Amino acid sequence: MTTWKRLLGAASAAALLAGALPxxxxxxxxxxxxxxxxxxxxxxxxxxxxxxxxxxxxxxxxxxxxxxxxxxxxxxxxxxxxxxxxxxxxxxxxxxxRKIIQDAAANTAGDADTKKIGDYYATFMDEAAIEAKGLAPLQPQLAELAAIKDKTALSKALGKSLRADVDPLNASNTYTDRLFGVWIGEDFDQPTRYAAYLMQGGLGMPDRDYYLDQSPKFAELRAKYQAHVAAQLKNAGIADADAKAARILALETEIAKVHASQVDTNDVTKANNTWTRADFKAKAPGIDWDAWFTAAGLSDQQTMKVWHPAPTTGISALVASQPLETWKDYLTFHAIDRAAPFLPKKFADESFAFNGTALSGTPQQAERWKRxxxxxxxxxxxxxxxxxxxxxxxxxxxxxxxxxxxxxxxxxxxxxxxxxxxxxxxxxxxxxxxxxxxxxxxxxxxWRDYSGLEVVRGDALGNAQRSGLFEYAYQIKKLHGPVDRxxxxxxxxxxxxxxxxxxxxxxxxxxxxxxxxxxxxxxxxxxxxxxxxxxxxxxxxxxxxxxxxxxxxxxxxxxxxxxxxxxxxxxxxxxxxxxxxxxxxxxxxxxxxxxxxxxxxxxxxxxxxxxxxxxxxxxxxxxxxxxxxxxxxxxxxxxxxxxxxxxxxxxxxxxxxxxxxxxxxxxxxxxxxxxxxxxxxxxxxxxxxxxxxxxxxxx
CATH class of the missing domain: 3.40.390.10 (Collagenase (Catalytic Domain))
Known part of the structure; x- marks a missing residue:
């Protein structure tokens, strides 16, 4: 039902041989x-x-x-x-x-992939160890963000945060809390090769209407979101959390104003826009694009498909016009909230309270094993x-x-x-x-080769971060090889x-x-x-x-x-x-x-x-x-x-x-x-x- 993920109505599935059937x-x-x-x-x-x-x-x-x-x-x-x-x-x-994974966790003599499966699961399940480490596993990333001194350094941070975790034709996959996302797929004009498609992002709520709709229901959600941002900043011991949360919401509201609608996002005829590196500088000033491309590992890409031209221009302008400290606060909050499932209970619970209960009405967090x-x-x-x-x-x-x-x-x-x-x-x-x-x-x-993924038993957040980088590298590598039909x-x-x-x-x-x-x-x-x-x-x-x-x-x-x-x-x-x-x-x-x-x-x-x-x-x-x-x-x-x-x-x-x-x-x-x-x-x-x-x- 979705194309690329034409979901039949919702959820996930199981396995079998991909028998091509002409x-x-x-x-x-x-x-x-x-x-x-x-x-x-x-x-x-x-x-x-x-x-x-x-x-x-x-x-x-x-x-x-x-x-x-x-x-x-x-x-x-x-x-x-x-x-x-x-x-x-x-x-x-x-x-x-669960049974498969638990068996893998107990099988210390299994093959390399089985051991990684077991170690990843067992580490996430070890709540006591996660609690004992506190915020320490995230501190290096927070220190990097705190050290940003100018817009070039900010552009590098934004490029470094890029991930290939969006699929533009999957259900509402413009929803990403990173300022941009990238999708690696076949080139619309030349499907025998892959292209990188830049996608709009930057919102902590699912869609621009959550920020712009003036009805009481959405006004209430915005108030809850601002409180959620402040709560996560306070959980991390960050000073002046309430004022920073207000500024973060205000920034995301400006991002929402330049976002394309869901209907426009699903119109591929509006998405097939090839920009050169010079085009990025001319059409979307505000980001140091050379620094961004290098930090994103895309320095060898002389062109890129831009799915959302107007939002890309608008978001880049905001990088230039909004205060650097606001951007640093914004990145800090999203780093915390993104890491919340792998941090102590107060972070995970607060993340669920907003993303699960406020946004979707779910009263109870899933059991730990399901997560x-x-x-x-x-x-x-x-x-x-x-x-x-x-x-x-x-x-x-x-x-x-x-x-x-x-x-x-x-x-x-x-x-x-x-x-x-x-x-x-x-x-x-x-x-x-x-x-x-x-x-x-x-x-x-x-089957995928996971030999390049390092899983360390006892390092829950590190495992998640390395997994994200592993997947990103896997996707970016497609740009240098033949299309897998x-x-x-x-x-x-x-x-x-x-x-x-x-x-x-x-x-x-x-x-x-x-x-x-x-x-x-x-x-x-x-x-x-x-x-x-x-x-x-x-x-x-x-x-x-x-x-x-x-x-x-x-x-x-x-x-x-x-x-x-x-x-x-x-x-x-x-x-x-x-x-x-x-x-x-x-x-x-x-x-x-x-x-x-x-x-x-x-x-x-x-x-x-x-x-x-x-x-x-x-x-x-x-x-x-x-x-x-x-x-x-x-x-x-x-x-x-x-x-x-x-x-x-x-x-x-x-x-x-x-x-x-x-x-x-x-x-x-x-x-x-x-x-x-x-x-x-x-x-x-x-x-x-x-x-x-x-x-x-x-x-």
Whole structure:
């Protein structure tokens, strides 16, 4: 659902071999038996019918019909800001990963990677040792910041802090507390090489609206943020904390004023800006760019892509105009808050109180082991993933997922053939792109080499800092080598899926290939509605409002006939209007433009999955199971994907920053498919009913 991290709705996944699957060798899956042998994890055929609210008409509220009882009986865990199907699987994967990591921690005779995994985890878990060290591990960095004497030294500090931890097309990944972030990806103009893309940053809250919106809710959050900044400075024993916190908030507000909006950030046509080193000096004066490039390890780069030109100019001007001492205070606070998870309890608790509770409404911090698993995955994710797939990902699951992907891709190709609004020349280009699409399932073909990462048992913050530098060096090194067309951007143990338009590839980690998304013992209709819908979603991202701008080789290149693209754009506008009308909160609607790519992928992907399901039947009708027809089970499988509950603060944050619509709206995507109306006898006058001409048909 996100491109680059086209998240299917939220969270992380598991592992499997990245088996590239060219469409030329795809065949339809065989017709399923009435029901596979064995007991599915959910219900009698793979759907939890006890979670339904049968008092609701499907045509009035399909999400509630399919999931209403689940919503009523489900409580969001205290350590979560929301609770979704993705969250359930994330918890499952985390428990499995915990066992793997704890075994590694106890295995002192293991190989080098296993030892690093164990040492990293055990060190984070040793709260007593972290408490005893206090702030000492961070003091060298704080001393460096205190020693900044002029704007050239400040520019060096800003360059040195650069990290490649942003992905511009992942959900709200302009959110970085570093003044800039860098993304290393294929060059939009020449996808056979990598380019460095400079991203806007500098905010301690998720988006510019948190600083600029004058409503009481955001004013309250700004007051809480200022108090949080002051509290962390006081925890570090820094004098005049309250006044410094006020100045830091004022500085970040100025940064927010020059930030691009979420909608503009997701518009790649505005992001393809190549600047020379001379351009940086001329177009963004204020930073000593020579010092910045050298400190960032980018001195050999004569050009750089600037994703956000106006914000880069505006931020650089602030470096010149704002007092040096304010910048030093700003960098000091962010260094403390960034390090908080690896510092004594008072720092970690204060960080969670704001970032977890105030921003997302989460009342309780996750248990220490969960945080340790997350941090170990951040540092050594593929090494952990290699152990995960060995333990939890059977070859049969991979084979079945590949067969289903082949069927959905075949169905998508047929849909292209049958489009009545697209010219033959554009169809030929679309079919070429589909034919070169590759599918990765479970885990990558080649695992990361962690031999260059130093992990020291007993040095929690040092391990995190070295891990960050190791990852940065790994990303920067790409600029000097060939493009890896088979690269994965997810971990096997993540509950997620991904489409990379620059690689023209999709991947499905092992952890998402679990019930209810995929169950070898479930009815085929449910599997096609669930994981089939996810597969279709990722395929469709190659042809959504973003993916459609990239050609079969991954270049940002217009391959459309002008009239065809106008028709495609018009369908997108209709979908924007449809989602703009949804109000998950009384005072806040879905942003149909921000979520357009994900919504297109839902509509087109579900349509392709339905066609693939019908194809799998081989011309026969599916049996009725527990009173549900095959088509009904298909749509219920889709709706079960998006069971979700949100705390208000988390939902508000999602609506502002996340390109995915909330789960309820995603489940109701069905209203755009003719087959849903027949399956549930939906009639005019029911709330979700759309006249045939009003149903959005994309691909």
């Amino acid at each position: 469409t030329g060798v795809m065949a339809a899956a065989p017709a399923p038996a009435a029901q596979p042998a064995g007991k599915p994890e959910f219900g009698s055929f793979g759907f939890d019918a006890t979670g339904m609210d049968r008092a609701v008409k499907p045509g009035d509220d399909f999400y509630k019909f399919a999931n209403g009882a689940w919503v009523e009986r489900t409580q969001i865990p205290a350590d979560r800001s929301n609770w979704t199907t993705f969250g359930v699987l994330t918890e499952k994967a985390a428990g499995r990963t 340790a698993v997350t941090q170990t995955n951040n540092a050594l994710g593929e090494a952990v993933g290699k152990l995960y797939v060995k333990e939890y990902f059977p070859p049969e699951a991979k084979a079945e997922a590949q067969a289903m992907a082949a069927n959905v891709i075949k169905a998508f190709g047929t849909r292209i053939d049958n489009l009545d609004w697209m010219s033959p020349q554009t169809k030929a280009k679309a079919k070429e792109k589909l034919a070169t699409l590759t599918v990765g399932v479970g885990y990558p073909d080649k 088979n690269a994965w951007h997810l971990l096997p143990q993540e509950v997620n899926a991904l489409n990379s338009p620059l690689q023209n590839s999709i991947v499905f980690p092992a952890a998402i290939l679990e019930p209810p998304f995929f169950d070898a013992h479930a009815d085929a209709a449910v599997n096609y509605g669930a994981i089939g819908g996810v597969i279709g979603h990722e395929i469709s991202h190659s042809f959504d409002n973003l993916g459609a701008l990239f050609d079969a080789q991954g270049g940002l290149h217009n391959w459309w006939a002008e009239a065809d693209f106008k028709r495609f754009d018009a369908a997108g506008d209709a979908l924007v209007a449809q989602y703009d009308a949804y109000h998950p909160l009384p005072d806040q609607a879905i942003n149909g433009r921000l979520t357009l790519g994900e919504n297109i992928a839902d509509v087109a992907g579900l349509s392709a999955a339905y066609d693939a399901y019908r194809l799998s039947l081989g011309g026969k009708e599916a049996p009725v199971l527990d009173g549900f027809t095959g088509d009904q089970r298909f749509f219920l499988g889709w709706a079960q994907n998006y069971r979700s509950k949100y705390r208000e603060a988390a939902l508000r944050r999602q609506l502002l920053t996340n390109p995915h619509s909330p789960g309820e709206a995603r489940a109701d995507t069905v209203r755009n498919l003719d087959a849903w109306y027949g399956a549930f006898d939906v009639k005019p006058g029911e709330a979700l009913y759309l006249a045939p001409n009003d149903r959005v048909r994309v691909w």
